[in-house]
Amino acid sequence: MLTAKNISKSYTLPGKKSLEILRGVNLTLGEGEMVTVIGASGSGKTTLLNMLGTLDTPDGGEILFDGELLFMNKKYTLSQKALAKLRNRKIGFVFQFHHLLSDFTAIENVAMPEFIATGKLKPAKKHAGELLAGLGLSERIEHLPSELSGGEQQRVAIARALMNNPKLVLADEPSGNLDSNNSRILYELMARLSKERRTSFIIVTHNEEYAALADRCLRMESGQLRPCGEAR
DSSP states (O other), X not given: OEEEEEEEEEEEXXXXXXXXXXXXXEEEEOTTOEEEEXXXXXXXXXXXXXHHTTSSOOSEEEEEETTEEEEETTEESSOHHHHHHHHHHHEXXXXXXXXXXTTSXXXXXXXXXXXXXXXXXXXXXXXXXXXHHHXXXXXXXXXXXXXXXXXXXXXXXXXXXXXXXXXXXXXXXXTTTSOHHHHHHHHHHHHHHHXXXXXXXXXXXXXXXXXXXXXXXEEEETTEEEETTOOO
C-alpha cells in the first residue's frame, strides 16, 4: 500500500551548516497494517511523517502510495493541487495537539474533510455522527472542543482523520497530552480500527509499551529505521 525507498532529508542551519535528518530510509506498509515508530526527540520521526504525508519534500528517494508513484527524481509527480486533493481523500492526520477548530462542535469538526471534498454538509454531518457514535461519542457530538476531555478530543481528531475513508492515517505523538489510561485506550482503538476498516496506520510515539501494541515497531536512529530490539 505504501513503499518508501531511500528517503533522505537535510536542513540548512544558520551559517550554512547542513544537518542530515533522514539517511536513506526504507519502509513498506501493508493494507490494514499498524506500524509504530519510536526514537529519541530530534531523531527524524516527525520529518518522516511529513515526507510520507506529502507535507514536505524529500531530498531524494521514491514514494509509492496506493499503486501510484508520488515522488522520484527529487520532485513530486503530482501538482500541489493534486497533492492537496490526495491528502484530503486518501490520507488522514492525527497530531499531538489535536488541532480541532475551537468555534465548531465535535460533529462539525469531523464533517469538515468530507464537506471540503463534496460541498455537501448534510451527508457529511450524517457520516460524522456515525463515526463519532462508533467511537463512543454519540452524546458529545454537539459539544465544543473546550467542553471535551483530552481523550475525547483525540477521539474526535481520529474520527476526523477517518472521514473520507483514507487508505493511510499518520499520527504524530497522538497520546502526548493524555494520561496513561487514556493513552492505552487510544492505541487500542487505533489497532482495532486498522483491522476493522483495513486502514493503515503509522504512529510516532515515545512510549515503547504502547508501540508494542502495533503489528510492527520500528526505531528511528541515526536517520534510519530498524526493527525495535534489533542491535545496531
